[in-house]
Amino acid sequence: MAVHDRTSLRIRGIGIALALAATLAACGDDDGAPDDTEARIVTVYTGRHYGIEPVFDQFTAQTGIEVRFTTGSDPELRARLTAEGANTPADLVMTADAANIELAAQAGLLAPVDSERLDGAIPEELRSADGTWFSLSRRIRTIMYSTERVAEPPTSYAQLGDPRWKGALCLRPSTHPYTQSLVAALLNSVGETETLAIVESWVANDPLYINSDTDILKAVAAGDCDVALTNSYYLGRLQNEDPEFPVAIEWPDQDAFGAHVNVSAAGVTANAPHPAEAIELLEWLATTGQSTFSNANFEYPADPSVAPADLLVAFGEFTSDLASVRRLGALNAAAVDLLSKAAYE
Amino acid sequence: MAVSRRLDRAPGWLAILVVVVVAAAPVAVVAWSLVDPSGGVWADLWATRLPGMITDTVTLLVTVLVGTLLLGTALAWVVTVHRFPGRRLIGWLLVTPLAIPGYVAGFVWLDTLSGPLGARGVRSIWVCAAAMVLTLYPYVYLFARAAFREQSADTLAAARSLGCSAPAAFWRVALPLARPALAAGGALVAMEVLTDVGTVRLFNVSTVADGVLRVWFGTGNRDAASELAVVLIGTAVALIALERGLRGRGRFTQGSATRRVGTQRSTPVATAGVMASCIAVLVVAVAVPVARLVGWAFEARRTGQTVSVAGDLAHHVVNTLRIAGIATVVCVVLGTALAVLVHHRGRVATVFGRVAALGYAVPGPVVAVGAVIALAAVDRRGLLPGGSLLVGSLAGLVYALAVRFFAVSYQGVEAGLLRVPGAAVASSRTLGARPWRVALRVELPMVRGALLAGPALVAIDTVKELPITLLLRPFGVDTLSVWVWQATSESLWVQAAVPSLAMVVVGMVAVGALLYALERGAEVVS
Numbered sequence: 001m002a003v004h005d006r007t008s009l010r011i012r013g014i015g016i017a018l019a020l021a022a023t024l025a026a027c028g029d030d031d032g033a034p035d036d037t038e039a040r041i042v043t044v045y046t047g048r049h050y051g052i053e054p055v056f057d058q059f060t061a062q063t064g065i066e067v068r069f070t071t072g073s074d075p076e077l078r079a080r081l082t083a084e085g086a087n088t089p090a091d092l093v094m095t096a097d098a099a100n101i102e103l104a105a106q107a108g109l110l111a112p113v114d115s116e117r118l119d120g121a122i123p124e125e126l127r128s129a130d131g132t133w134f135s136l137s138r139r140i141r142t143i144m145y146s147t148e149r150v151a152e153p154p155t156s157y158a159q160l161g162d163p164r165w166k167g168a169l170c171l172r173p174s175t176h177p178y179t180q181s182l183v184a185a186l187l188n189s190v191g192e193t194e195t196l197a198i199v200e201s202w203v204a205n206d207p208l209y210i211n212s213d214t215d216i217l218k219a220v221a222a223g224d225c226d227v228a229l230t231n232s233y234y235l236g237r238l239q240n241e242d243p244e245f246p247v248a249i250e251w252p253d254q255d256a257f258g259a260h261v262n263v264s265a266a267g268v269t270a271n272a273p274h275p276a277e278a279i280e281l282l283e284w285l286a287t288t289g290q291s292t293f294s295n296a297n298f299e300y301p302a303d304p305s306v307a308p309a310d311l312l313v314a315f316g317e318f319t320s321d322l323a324s325v326r327r328l329g330a331l332n333a334a335a336v337d338l339l340s341k342a343a344y345e
Numbered sequence: 346m347a348v349s350r351r352l353d354r355a356p357g358w359l360a361i362l363v364v365v366v367v368a369a370a371p372v373a374v375v376a377w378s379l380v381d382p383s384g385g386v387w388a389d390l391w392a393t394r395l396p397g398m399i400t401d402t403v404t405l406l407v408t409v410l411v412g413t414l415l416l417g418t419a420l421a422w423v424v425t426v427h428r429f430p431g432r433r434l435i436g437w438l439l440v441t442p443l444a445i446p447g448y449v450a451g452f453v454w455l456d457t458l459s460g461p462l463g464a465r466g467v468r469s470i471w472v473c474a475a476a477m478v479l480t481l482y483p484y485v486y487l488f489a490r491a492a493f494r495e496q497s498a499d500t501l502a503a504a505r506s507l508g509c510s511a512p513a514a515f516w517r518v519a520l521p522l523a524r525p526a527l528a529a530g531g532a533l534v535a536m537e538v539l540t541d542v543g544t545v546r547l548f549n550v551s552t553v554a555d556g557v558l559r560v561w562f563g564t565g566n567r568d569a570a571s572e573l574a575v576v577l578i579g580t581a582v583a584l585i586a587l588e589r590g591l592r593g594r595g596r597f598t599q600g601s602a603t604r605r606v607g608t609q610r611s612t613p614v615a616t617a618g619v620m621a622s623c624i625a626v627l628v629v630a631v632a633v634p635v636a637r638l639v640g641w642a643f644e645a646r647r648t649g650q651t652v653s654v655a656g657d658l659a660h661h662v663v664n665t666l667r668i669a670g671i672a673t674v675v676c677v678v679l680g681t682a683l684a685v686l687v688h689h690r691g692r693v694a695t696v697f698g699r700v701a702a703l704g705y706a707v708p709g710p711v712v713a714v715g716a717v718i719a720l721a722a723v724d725r726r727g728l729l730p731g732g733s734l735l736v737g738s739l740a741g742l743v744y745a746l747a748v749r750f751f752a753v754s755y756q757g758v759e760a761g762l763l764r765v766p767g768a769a770v771a772s773s774r775t776l777g778a779r780p781w782r783v784a785l786r787v788e789l790p791m792v793r794g795a796l797l798a799g800p801a802l803v804a805i806d807t808v809k810e811l812p813i814t815l816l817l818r819p820f821g822v823d824t825l826s827v828w829v830w831q832a833t834s835e836s837l838w839v840q841a842a843v844p845s846l847a848m849v850v851v852g853m854v855a856v857g858a859l860l861y862a863l864e865r866g867a868e869v870v871s
Contacts (some may be wrong), residue, residue: 043820047835049831050835068820069820071815071827071831074816076714076812076816079714079717079718080717083714083722084717084724085721085725087721087725089734089737175555208468209468210464210468212835213836214835214836214837215464215836222464224459224463224465323707340393340394341393345549
């Protein structure tokens with residue numbers, strides 16, 4: 001009896017970790033392996049997670065290709081894609097920021113796509129030179145001001161550093177890619193010395209940092225600040241709910257380099273299990289799906305020939321800084337350093 | 346004889362090694378850069394953000410620790426010694442803030458207080474600390490209450506008979522006796538504060554944990570982030586050591602109390618004061634957040650925002666329960682097994698145990714990325730049948746969650762085992778029982794308190810967890826926390842209300858289970 005106990009218990013002792021490992025492996029059998037012998041499928045890793053479901057549904061209805069997707073933050077999804085390597089289930093990567101898609105391309109995670117449909121629909125400035133990524137919508141990071149308290153809004157990014165906005169400026173923290181890409185665009189347009197001076201003048205105005213464009217606009221409306229920087233579509237969303245929302249857009253630097261353009265972009269992964277379907281989805285998003293993709297979120301379509309949402313007509317025409325878009329990824333590290341140096345929070 | 350004894354113990358050591366390697370892999374991957382420290386990165390960090398990060402981290406940590414220790418201990422004491430109407434119910438309800446995730450409490454308070462304090466005033470380290478105290482004090486409360494309940498009434502009576510006033514008896518006898526429990530509760534609070542990245546960002550508090558992600562994800566400079574992560578792990582290790590120190594060498598054994606500390610009849614004024622304080626805490630910590638969430642949930646229903654991209658409420662609840670359930674079982678089995686293996690094996694084994702439990706001292710996103718890297722390395726070997734992959738599988742997700750949270754059950758069982766009287770073990774061995782039989786038949790039954798409390802704490806943590814679930818969940822499997830993130834990352838509080846409430850309800854069920862375990866005579870140990 002004692003001998004029997006001793007043996008069986010010791011085996012149990014050794015085996016607990018192994019048994020656990022086996023259980024985990026057994027769980028793995030049920031998941032992960034897509035059964036794609038019959039249905040056509042495309043898998044998307046997307047850092048853009050608002051308004052994508054209706055777009056994908058429409059694509060599935062028109063093409064019969066099922067879309068599987070997972071959402072997350074751009075850098076974390078990129079880390080996952082890097083780790084997975086050749087085993088990745090991802091066919092398409094979609095980001096909410098130009099720098100993040102370019103960083104994925106620089107890391108060798110994206111494969112070049114040679115497509116006349118894509119090249120025809122998307123302007124050259126809005127796709128990478130080697131065809132690894134294509135913009136699908138434009139979002140303008142612009143000056144927002146209170147229509148109730150500001151008669152003469154600033155007309156350039158630099159003017160936000162004017163002392164008259166001391167304590168009245170709202171900005172998004174430097175952790176956010178939108179802030180980083182704006183500074184990268186300034187670096188591209190006016191160089192390091194001037195960009196540092198601009199950012200330092202913002203910081204000297206003791207800005208209120210809010211990590212949400214929606215909350216920034218609400219803070220402007222509520223009187224917590226008078227001027228701010230946010231993406232254009234956030235005002236579109238708020239004015240769609242309340243046409244009287246007391247905030248307006250001033251397009252900056254119209255006589256110079258123009259308003260900063262950021263993009264939602266996508267690229268086919270280097271190890272895509274379903275590259276044909278991925279290209280089909282990408283082409284569809286750049287053409288048939290352009291209007292749904294951009295307009296549902298009040299963004300400007302990447303294809304300038306596609307009409308933006310009606311609400312955006314009231315925002316007016318503007319000059320935008322298309323020249324910087326492809327450089328935002330390369331300048332990201334410099335932008336982060338500069339923000340740090342300027343003590344931007 | 347000595348050799349054969351050593352051989353006897355070899356399989357145990359092997360099992361410990363396997364568990365430690367598997368559990369520590371994600372953290373090890375991240376800490377790897379320590380091998381190649383880059384001086385330039387340190388210099389840059391020191392010149393720019395690091396001093397501010399350290400100041401913020403220390404300020405937040407100290408404030409939240411002081412706040413939770415004061416609130417948790419005071420509540421536990423009055424609930425233990427005062428008799429007042431609804432005492433049992435209030436005693437239970439005081440634990441429920443544990444079910445409210447910090448980031449949910451954070452956005453509720455951010456929105457609620459932006460009116461009176463203004464958008465600028467509300468984004469302060471003090472409001473952040475207050476929100477954290479209100480969700481984290483139950484850790485201290487639970488441990489302190491268990492400690493006070495355990496104390497023998499005779500001890501306090503003796504103190505009183507020796508001339509102590511009632512307050513003096515508390516300060517000089519009850520409180521020092523509860524010190525190990527307070528240290529354990531405080532250690533959990535400290536871990537939560539040090540690894541938080543959701544709540545602090547809402548309030549613009551830039552802690553070291555936030556800095557790890559800022560540097561890592563901001564610049565792609567993984568060396569810098571890893572070095573910051575090492576700072577963070579070092580701090581956590583120091584805190585654990587401090588907790589051990591505070592717990593002290595002394596074993597407090599009290600004459601096994603046939604008379605536990607009983608409730609006393611108090612003056613009507615004192616009773617009213619005690620009740621009012623408890624209810625005030627409940628209103629601020631539970632009623633206000635829940636009321637705001639319910640209000641938003643009705644608005645969500647009115648405006649048709651009660652489903653997410655992945656499905657309806659049932660889909661998210663089922664996935665949340667399934668993932669939390671499996672992860673909890675794995676954490677408890679793994680934690681208990683490791684604690685038993687490590688026990689009686691000396692200092693080296695204890696250190697191994699600490700290493701395996703490091704996942705709890707690291708921010709979730711770091712574990713998430715570390716786990717992806719570790720699992721993907723296994724996937725590349727193609728060891729699994731049928732081309733199955735661990736990354737993106739339920740197994741992979743459960744693994745990463747276990748890495749993060751199994752320390753909660755491990756530390757509970759480990760500390761419990763230390764309190765098993767050596768005589769009980771020795772007599773069993775003398776009677777011929779093998780170590781494993783002693784563990785299963787004598788030691789584990791004696792620490793059933795920790796065994797029962799562990800799963801509830803792990804389940805609550807898993808339900809609230811976000812970054813690991815977000816990065817590692819299988820396709821189409823969204824949990825409540827993922828839904829909350831989808832909404833709150835766009836500041837859509839109304840959309841976040843339904844899943845947040847559901848999460849609170851699920852958490853409260855787990856809290857109920859925890860309290861049931863405690864009422865049945867189990868005790869929280871850590």
